[in-house]
Amino acid sequence: MGPTIHDVARLAGTSKSTVSRYLNGQQVKKATEEALEKAIKELNFHRNANARRLVLDRTNIIAVVVDNISNIFYSGIIRGIESVANMKGYNCIFLSWTSNYEDEISFLNLLYEGQVDGVILVSFQKRAKEDLERIRESQYPIVLIGDHGDMEDIFAVDVDNAAGVSELVTYLHSLGHRDIAYISGPVHAAANKHRFKGYLKSMEALGLNYNADWVVESDWSNQGGYQAMKQLLQRQSGFTAVIASNDETAIGALRAVQESGMNVPKNMSVVGYDNITISEWVYPSLTTVSQPFHQIGQKAAQGLFQKIEGADDAAENTHYLLKPNLIIRDSCGKI
Template identity: 30%
Template structure:
């Protein structure tokens, strides 16, 4: 493999001149520039990104940890992150945690050893944890995306889940529903807690009874929706409407209801949360709460860049606001 010294020898110039030509850091005459670029092409020379990163003390690379999931929500956010990194001239190393704390620790250790310039964390495994990795390595600017309390310094981008839960329930109430249930995500996760609290606030403001028989927790996956709906079905008479705390669960609910001979929305209305792309293509198309997923990814990268470029030590929280998307899964009564 050719080195910068080989290029300099072929072009008859110094290595510093080759560096100036390639990096455009100083004026070099056109004749010399042509000779250098001809030598680069002849020798098929590729500058070492590693050597350059060691010299300038940054790698123009971000690391991202994300929980592996069938939920397209994560993929849509990652797409926003990757697009913004590309626009800003950064590379992205993506690591899946598989929901395993030890794998997450191993991935995090690897990213820090690779001297990434910053970290983006979108995995619930970080919630409430204080990692010794952050003391074993040089501090790295970090942004946590959409999760609960953490035990290390970080900026945070999050969805206003309480308001989203409130919006969903208010919509059902405005459509005339008074018998409303809530299928939540895992209640050890902050987003699920906040969406349930938004549901409770809307019910209380409307003077409606919260029937605990109609509140069931499940995983944030299709199977979680299936399991939660089966549980509520077995408890007796169903509500006329359900706020289901994410779209994947809602799709599991609609499928399970159909198998039981129930029609959505004629027999039971469903509203979801996230507004994943699939939501408008299922039957019936899903009324849901929109999270700005692409903007969440872009905002996370911009926040990380701001922290790096301005050497900002303070940690801030940026909250993105959800909105209602009306489709066909909620009936007015």
């Protein structure tokens, strides 16, 4: 059996209750704190997490549930969450529901069973209405990153996808482009709808003509972007630029344009969305927009801890749309 708080108290020359208060985060005299730290180190004492949990009625653990742990975009979000959790003295557990063959909503049982103090659900896929209704009706600390179905009374953080595409249209317009094609993404991605809205609204706001023949779908892969661009080129009728709704698609589109014998950006401008690492290394380097993933994670974690701590303003400003940033590189030219 390892050392107990009785052993710590005896070596530090203080009482068991003082040791307990100190371990539970309450203030003690400076000299007592130094004696306790010295005793803890000398005895190699470790707190009993289960006992502490019973005393404080909390686990000091939050769960972060993602739809696919291999998604490269989630690393920045996770770092943002961890930065806030660490400041609060909390640990994080990370769960991937696709690899566990579970649905996202089932992980709320961790909350209901008292295994964690709060849950952040992270997914860029569309969420089912009935799942969102269950989350809205729950009294437990739950925060969403991604789709919230435009429902009120759900704390959710996302990127302003429409604003990102709008920046791309505006930038191309500033270079003289008036005929701009668009490659959309898969219907299951919540961001796809908002990015396409940004394209339509900004085209209208700038007085640019919308041509349905200049819009094709992709699956947000390199191959999907390549095939979509080939479709556009086959029906080519005057557009001078193309917005691909993610960088993978844009890279595939870039190859299709170059294989057709056209030069990017001399004959055609190509832009993407997401600012993945490879977008800087393709030729020409890709103009795109960067999403503030670290900030997304921070904002979500801050909202979760407001709920955990019962802050009076925990329900205010429940929907946050963070602004992406335009990254100008070499894949666009003036006309």
